[in-house]
Each structure stands twice: as structure tokens, then as C-alpha cells.
Amino acid sequence: MGFLDKLFGKKQEVEVKKEVLELKFDEIPDFLDKVYSESFSEIEKNVFSNLAEIKHLIKALEESLSNLEKQKVEQDTGHQRLRKIVVTSKKTLIERMRNMTVKLAPIQSNDFIELSSYCSNSVNLLETEVNSFGKNIAYTGIVLKEPIKDLGQKLKELNSVFIKTKKLFDSKKGLLDISSAKKSFEEIKQKNQLKQENSLKEKELLNQIDDSEEEIQELKKKLTELENSTEAKQHENLLQQKSGLMEKKQQTKTKLAELFYPVEKLLRSFRKLVEAKHFILTQEEKNLLNSYLSNPFLALKKDNNAETLKKIFNYIKELIKEGKISLKEKEKEKKINALNSLIEFDFFGNFFWELNETDKNLAEIEARINSLNISSKISSLKNNFSSLEHLKENYSAELQKQKSKSQELSQEIISLKNSLEKGLSEFSAKEITIQLKH
Known part of the structure; x- marks a missing residue:
């Protein structure tokens, strides 16, 4: 009161x-000029x-x-x-x-x-x-x-x-705030434009996600078919054979290493004498000596019937007898017996032939594996699959960003629209509602 x-x-x-007036968004500038x-x-x-x-x-x-x-x-x-x-x-x-x-x-x-x-x-x-x-x-x-x-x-x-x-x-x-209203109009217009651009990006990303998913499903199908193919089964069988041969080869290597173990120290002592030039070897003999100490398996492949190895064992035996390789009396007989045993040992029959046969079989299996080319095909499909999954994840992450931007823009547009409606209503003495484009 x-x-x-x-x-x-x-x-x-x-x-x-108040009179209710609905304005289309594009009509606002003319309306502002008219009201003014x-x-x-x-x-x-x-x-x-x-x-x-x-x-x-x-x-x-x-x-x-x-x-x-x-x-x-x-x-x-x-x-x-x-x-x-x-x-x-x-x-x-x-x-x-x-x-x-x-x-x-x-x-x-x-x-x-x-x-x-x-x-x-x-x-x-x-x-x-x-x-x-x-x-x-x-x-x-x-x-x-x-x-x-x-x-x-x-x-x-x-x-x-x-x-x-x-x-x-x-x-x-x-x-007095009409200029502010015009700025709000321009701001809404810009944000609407950004929202439309975002909407196009979202559609594009959805299409890219769908395309990626189709390619992924196609790759899955190809991968399943390849993994269940006759070639894949042959490949698996060959891999098992290869694994068996590799295990056999390793057992042979272990057996050879165990055979050399009792005389390994003698070989190292002998090499010191050679390096000190207290015993002369040919260059080929030096190379084989070093090879036997580092990798007996490879050395044996180079030394047919272990002829050079047995010559070295004979050199060592003579040096022990001459006292140039110092051993306790109890050890001398034991080491000489070990050397004699190796000199008499059939390296060709027990190792060389077996190793060559194993390597030959491995080479044949490897050639057959390579001819099937299954591993390469499966690896290529899996790499493509992984790349597509990663690409799809990137598209999905970008889509979420665009959706968040669109949501944020929508809220800003609504806030600006409400504020603009209030301002227009106040200085036009009418109840103004704005119809935005969709």
C-alpha cells in the first residue's frame, strides 16, 4: 500500500x-532498431x-x-x-x-x-x-x-x-543497453555457428567410428579364418617340430659342454702359454683354441672330426708330462686320462653328424615355415587391428570432447538467450520470447 x-x-x-511477442532470431537486429x-x-x-x-x-x-x-x-x-x-x-x-x-x-x-x-x-x-x-x-x-x-x-x-x-x-x-543487446545477439550467433560446426564434426567422427568398426570386424573375420586355415595348422605343426629340434640341439650343446668341463681349465692354461709364446701354434690352431673356449658348439662345426682339438689335447698332455702345466701328482693322472678319453672320443659320430643333421632339419622346417608366411600375415593383421582399435579410441575420445563443447555451448546460448529476452522485454514493454534456429 x-x-x-x-x-x-x-x-x-x-x-x-504485457503483449507476448515471439521473435525469430534473425529478426532481432531489425526489432532493436525499430524499438529504439x-x-x-x-x-x-x-x-x-x-x-x-x-x-x-x-x-x-x-x-x-x-x-x-x-x-x-x-x-x-x-x-x-x-x-x-x-x-x-x-x-x-x-x-x-x-x-x-x-x-x-x-x-x-x-x-x-x-x-x-x-x-x-x-x-x-x-x-x-x-x-x-x-x-x-x-x-x-x-x-x-x-x-x-x-x-x-x-x-x-x-x-x-x-x-x-x-x-x-x-x-x-x-x-541505453541496446548496444549490449546487439553484442549478445552477435555472441549467440557466433556460438550457434560454433555449435553447428561442432555438430558436423560429431557426425563426421561418428561416421569414422562406424567405418573403423566395420574394418575391425572385417579384420577379425580374416584373422579367425587365417588362424583356422589348413596353412595355419601346418604352420603350428612345423613350429612344434622346430621346437623339438631346438630342444634336441640344446641338449646336444649341454652334453658337449659337460664333456669339455673336466679339461676346460687345462685349455685356458694352455692358451696362456700360447699367448706368452711359450708354445707355438698356427693361426688356425689359435683361432680354433679360442673358439673352443668361447663356443665349443661352433668350433666343432669348423674342426672336421675334431682333428685340431685332439692335436691340442696331445700338446697339453705332453706339457703336463714335462711339468710346463703344473698339476698335483694326483691330478696329473686324472687329467691325462680325461685327455686320452677325449682324444679317443668319436666327436663326428656323437656330435658333428648329429648337429649337422639337426641343423639340416631345422633349415628345411624354417624354409617351409617361411614359404607358408602365416606368421607374417597374422602379425600384419594384428598390427592393423591394433592400429584401427587405437584410431577408433582416438575418434571416440575426440567425439566426447566435441559433445562436451556442444553441451557447454548450448548452456551458454540458453543463458545468453534468457538474458537477451529479459533485456528486450524490459525496454520494449512486451513479453519477448526468442525462437532460435535448430
Whole structure:
């Protein structure tokens, strides 16, 4: 309830519904230009009409004050003390209201901001002043009811016009934000464009994911067919044979190493004598000696029937007997017997032939494995499969990023749209809704 309603009673208000207007997004720039143009002409037409009415009402208020001033209050009849209070209140009321009407007089200006400030200040001034001498109004009205009623009606009308004009200015203050509204429009437009671009990227990524999945399924099918093929079974059988031969070869190597173990130290001692030139060997013999100490298996392949090896064993045996390779007496006989055993040993029958046969079989199996080319084919398919899976994962990750961007853009667009609708509604005095493109 307003301050004047408390003093003079409240007039029933009629709720005015705003006109609802739906705008297509592309129509906003033209709408802003139109509202801007129309609103200023409306201000020029309505505001100056209201100011003229304010001037007229102030004059009418002054006439009511003059009429009130002429009204005499008989102090000799009725409640004399009360009537004295009424006389004093009447005088104070007239004096203060005349001062107020001077302050409320319309200013001579065409400036939008100055006129808006004048109306806003006048509304506040009217409320403050009338409230300050409210008791004077009440006391005076006890005796002079009709003049006070007339005065109250004039004040209500004046206050109503001030409020109406202030609201008009307030409703048009949004005009100053039209440039901001245009920026919001451009921002929504840009974000809509980005969203559309994102949508195209999402479709492209979905197609790429589908294509990758089709290729993956095709590769899976090829891989399954290849792994279950006759060639694959042959390949598996050959791998098992190869594994068996490799194991046999390793057993032979181990057996050879065990055979050399009792005389390995003697061979190393002999090499030291050769290196110190206390015993002379041919270059070929030196090479084979080093080879037997590092890899007996390879050395035996180079030394047919182990002839050079047996010559070296004979050299060592003579050096032991001569004392040039120092051993304890108990060890001498033991080591010489070991050397004699190896000199008599059939390396060709027990190792050389067997190793050659194993290598020959391995070479044949390896050739057959290579001719099938299954491992290479399976490896190639698996590599392609892995690459496609990785590519699909990258597409999926990128798709999620694009979806997050689109969602973020949608939220920003809705927020900007709501803000723009509110701004447009405020300075157009209509209920504006914006229809965005989809």
C-alpha cells in the first residue's frame, strides 16, 4: 500500500498484461532498431504530455491550497483545544505544501537523463514531504474534511502521473543497453555457428567410428579364418617340430659342454702359454683354441672330426708330462686320462653328424615355415587391428570432447538467450520470447 493510500484510501488497481511477442532470431537486429526508434518518439510524445499534466495538477493543487486557506475554523465552538490544533496544523500544512509545489515544478529541459532524474526525485520528494506533514493533514481533516479530501485527490493524481512518468523512463532505460543487446545477439550467433560446426564434426567422427568398426570386424573375420586355415595348422605343426629340434640341439650343446668341463681349465692354461709364446701354434690352431673356449658348439662345426682339438689335447698332455702345466701328482693322472678319453672320443659320430643333421632339419622346417608366411600375415593383421582399435579410441575420445563443447555451448546460448529476452522485454514493454534456429 502506498503512502497516499494510507492517508486517503486506496484506489483499486487493474492488472495490465504485457503483449507476448515471439521473435525469430534473425529478426532481432531489425526489432532493436525499430524499438529504439519508436521508444524515443514515444518518450517525446508521452513524457511531455505527462509533464504538461504535472504542471496542470500542481496549479490545481495550489488552487486547492488557496481554497483551504480561505476556510475558517471557528475556535469558540466545539472542542476549543482541538480546534486550535487544527488551525495550527492547517497553517503548517499550507506553508509546507506550497514549498513542496515549488520544488515539484517541472524543469525546462529536453534531456532524457535530466527529465528522468527529475521524475525519480519528485516521486521520492512527494512521499517524504507528505509523510513529514501527515499529522497536519490528519488534524486539519478532522474539521475541514471536504477541502482535505479534495487536496488528497489532487496529491494522488499528481503522484500517479509522477510514478507513471518515472515508470516510462525506467522502462526505457534499457534503451541505453541496446548496444549490449546487439553484442549478445552477435555472441549467440557466433556460438550457434560454433555449435553447428561442432555438430558436423560429431557426425563426421561418428561416421569414422562406424567405418573403423566395420574394418575391425572385417579384420577379425580374416584373422579367425587365417588362424583356422589348413596353412595355419601346418604352420603350428612345423613350429612344434622346430621346437623339438631346438630342444634336441640344446641338449646336444649341454652334453658337449659337460664333456669339455673336466679339461676346460687345462685349455685356458694352455692358451696362456700360447699367448706368452711359450708354445707355438698356427693361426688356425689359435683361432680354433679360442673358439673352443668361447663356443665349443661352433668350433666343432669348423674342426672336421675334431682333428685340431685332439692335436691340442696331445700338446697339453705332453706339457703336463714335462711339468710346463703344473698339476698335483694326483691330478696329473686324472687329467691325462680325461685327455686320452677325449682324444679317443668319436666327436663326428656323437656330435658333428648329429648337429649337422639337426641343423639340416631345422633349415628345411624354417624354409617351409617361411614359404607358408602365416606368421607374417597374422602379425600384419594384428598390427592393423591394433592400429584401427587405437584410431577408433582416438575418434571416440575426440567425439566426447566435441559433445562436451556442444553441451557447454548450448548452456551458454540458453543463458545468453534468457538474458537477451529479459533485456528486450524490459525496454520494449512486451513479453519477448526468442525462437532460435535448430
